[in-house]
Amino acid sequence: MAKQPRGANRPPTDGLPKTEPLTPSQMHQNAAAKRMLRRLVQSESPPTAPLSIVDRLAGSPYANPMIQVGGVDTSARKTMDFALHLAESMFRYGAGSLEVETSIIAVTAALGLKNIEVDITNQSVGINYAPKDQTPIALLRVVRSWTNNYAGLAKVHQLVTDIVAGGVGRDEAIRRLDEIIRSPKPFPRWMVTVAFAVFSAVFVGVIGGGPGASAVAFASNILISLLARKLGRWRTPDFFVTAACSFVVTVIALLMWKFGSPVGFRLAPAIVVVGGILLLLPTGRLVSSVQDAINGFPVTAAGRFLSTLLTFGAVVAGIAVAFVVGDRIGMAPIDVTETFPPAYPLWIQVIMVAVAVVAIGITEQTDWKLLLPTAAVGVVGHLVLIGSDLLGAGARFSPALAAVVIGLLARVVALKMGAPQLVVAVPAGLILLPGLTIFRSMYVLTIEESEILLGAGGMLSAGAIVFGVAGGIVLGDTLARPLTRSLASNERRRARRR
Incomplete structure (x- = not known):
C-alpha cells in the first residue's frame, strides 16, 4: 500500500485568515483582562473564612x-x-x-x-x-x-x-x-460641687432666665449636691439619690412660684428645674449604650439602656412627687406653654455656653488641658443648633444635627489631645438635652389629668430628642474615622519618639 504524503488528511486551510503571533504587550493586556474578570466574578475572600x-x-x-x-x-x-x-x-x-x-x-x-x-x-x-x-x-x-x-x-x-x-x-x-x-482626680470635691451649681446658673441664663433665676438655681444645686453626697455615704441606691435630688430642686422652684421671690423669679419655675435636672440625666451612659448597640454589643447595650431608663425614671418620679406635694399646698397652676425669650444677647449666650461646658467638664473630672477645647466644641454645637432652628429644621432634628457636628469635632479634638472621643463629646453635648420638654410633660401628666395624652406625647418627644442626640454623637464619631486616620498615626509616631 502506497504511503500518502504527509498532511494529506488535514483539512484545507485555503481561504482562512492566518493568525499572527501575539506581541508581549498584547499578552500583558490579555492577562490584565483575565485578572479583572476574575476579580469581578470572585469575592475577595471565601465567605466562610473567619474574621481575624x-x-x-x-x-x-x-x-x-x-x-x-x-x-x-x-x-x-x-x-x-x-x-x-x-x-x-x-x-x-x-x-x-x-x-x-x-x-x-x-x-x-x-x-x-x-x-x-x-x-x-x-x-x-x-x-x-x-x-x-x-x-x-x-x-x-x-x-x-x-x-x-x-x-x-x-x-x-x-x-x-x-x-x-x-x-x-x-x-x-x-x-x-x-x-x-x-492618682487623685484633677479637681477637689468642693470644686466639683461649685461647678455643678455654676453650670445650672449659667445654663438657666442660656435658656432665658434672668439673674434672679440663675441665683436660685445656683443655691438649689449646691443643696442637692450636698444631699447627694450625704445619701451616698448612707449607701443609698442611685435611683433614690437621683429621685431625691430632682424632688428637692422642683420643690424649691414651686415654693418660689407660690410665695414669690425678691429676686424676680416668680415667672419662670420651669427654668430653674431644667437647670437642676440636666446634670442628673445619664448622658454619658446613654451615649455609651447607643454606641454599644450600633457597634454590635447587644447585651451590654441592653444593660446600659435599662440603667439609663431607670435614671430617667428617677428624675421624672422626683418631679412628679414634687408636683403632687405642690398641688396639696395650693400651688397655682403653671402655664407650661410659656416660652422664654432670650434674656441676654447672642455673644453673651455663647460665653455662657462655654462656661457651662467647662463646668460640666469639671464635674466629670476631665483633664484641665481638655476643658477649653471641649468648650469650643460645645459652642460650635450650640451655634449649629441655633442655625438649624432658624432654618426651620424643627425641635427634634436640630439637636440631632448639632450632635453630629459635636461628635465629629469631638473625635478630631480628642485624638489631637490624646484622649477618647467620649471625653469631649459628652460634656459638649449635654446642652442639647430637652430639659424644658421633660418638665412640661411631667407637669401635664401629674397635674392636668385631662391632658394625659398630651403629656405622654411630650415625654415621647423628649425621648426621641435624647436618643437623637446620643445617636448623632455616635454618627459624628463614625463619620470622622476616615478623616482621622492620619491623626491616629501621628499620635503613635509621637509615642515612639517618647
Missing part, C-alpha cells in the same frame, strides 16, 4: 500594632491579668464596649499574645487564650462600681497608644496603670 480578631482594630487609633514579642509569650497569664485590669479601669471611668474591646485586642497583640478571644457584657469582661496544642486559659473580671474620671480614661487611652506604638513593655505598662488608678 486583629481586624477589629480597623478604624481605631490602634490599627496595626507593633508586636513586641516573637512567638508565644511564656507568661501569658500576666499579660491577660494586665489586660483585664486595664479593661476594668476603662469601664469604671465610662468607656464604651468597643473602645474596651479594641484596647484589649491591641494590648494583647502588641505584647505577643495570639489566639485571643474577648467577650464583653454589661458588667463583665472575659478573655480566653487558646494557643494550639496547649492548655487554654480563661479569665473573667466583673466591674462593680463606676466613677466620674474622664482624666483617668484619657490617661489609659494614652497608655494603650504607647503600648501599641512599641514604646512600653508589660512591666512598665503595669506600673503606669497602677499610677493612673492611684
Whole structure:
C-alpha cells in the first residue's frame, strides 16, 4: 500500500485568515483582562473564612500594632491579668464596649499574645487564650462600681497608644496603670460641687432666665449636691439619690412660684428645674449604650439602656412627687406653654455656653488641658443648633444635627489631645438635652389629668430628642474615622519618639 504524503488528511486551510503571533504587550493586556474578570466574578475572600480578631482594630487609633514579642509569650497569664485590669479601669471611668474591646485586642497583640478571644457584657469582661496544642486559659473580671474620671480614661487611652506604638513593655505598662488608678482626680470635691451649681446658673441664663433665676438655681444645686453626697455615704441606691435630688430642686422652684421671690423669679419655675435636672440625666451612659448597640454589643447595650431608663425614671418620679406635694399646698397652676425669650444677647449666650461646658467638664473630672477645647466644641454645637432652628429644621432634628457636628469635632479634638472621643463629646453635648420638654410633660401628666395624652406625647418627644442626640454623637464619631486616620498615626509616631 502506497504511503500518502504527509498532511494529506488535514483539512484545507485555503481561504482562512492566518493568525499572527501575539506581541508581549498584547499578552500583558490579555492577562490584565483575565485578572479583572476574575476579580469581578470572585469575592475577595471565601465567605466562610473567619474574621481575624486583629481586624477589629480597623478604624481605631490602634490599627496595626507593633508586636513586641516573637512567638508565644511564656507568661501569658500576666499579660491577660494586665489586660483585664486595664479593661476594668476603662469601664469604671465610662468607656464604651468597643473602645474596651479594641484596647484589649491591641494590648494583647502588641505584647505577643495570639489566639485571643474577648467577650464583653454589661458588667463583665472575659478573655480566653487558646494557643494550639496547649492548655487554654480563661479569665473573667466583673466591674462593680463606676466613677466620674474622664482624666483617668484619657490617661489609659494614652497608655494603650504607647503600648501599641512599641514604646512600653508589660512591666512598665503595669506600673503606669497602677499610677493612673492611684492618682487623685484633677479637681477637689468642693470644686466639683461649685461647678455643678455654676453650670445650672449659667445654663438657666442660656435658656432665658434672668439673674434672679440663675441665683436660685445656683443655691438649689449646691443643696442637692450636698444631699447627694450625704445619701451616698448612707449607701443609698442611685435611683433614690437621683429621685431625691430632682424632688428637692422642683420643690424649691414651686415654693418660689407660690410665695414669690425678691429676686424676680416668680415667672419662670420651669427654668430653674431644667437647670437642676440636666446634670442628673445619664448622658454619658446613654451615649455609651447607643454606641454599644450600633457597634454590635447587644447585651451590654441592653444593660446600659435599662440603667439609663431607670435614671430617667428617677428624675421624672422626683418631679412628679414634687408636683403632687405642690398641688396639696395650693400651688397655682403653671402655664407650661410659656416660652422664654432670650434674656441676654447672642455673644453673651455663647460665653455662657462655654462656661457651662467647662463646668460640666469639671464635674466629670476631665483633664484641665481638655476643658477649653471641649468648650469650643460645645459652642460650635450650640451655634449649629441655633442655625438649624432658624432654618426651620424643627425641635427634634436640630439637636440631632448639632450632635453630629459635636461628635465629629469631638473625635478630631480628642485624638489631637490624646484622649477618647467620649471625653469631649459628652460634656459638649449635654446642652442639647430637652430639659424644658421633660418638665412640661411631667407637669401635664401629674397635674392636668385631662391632658394625659398630651403629656405622654411630650415625654415621647423628649425621648426621641435624647436618643437623637446620643445617636448623632455616635454618627459624628463614625463619620470622622476616615478623616482621622492620619491623626491616629501621628499620635503613635509621637509615642515612639517618647
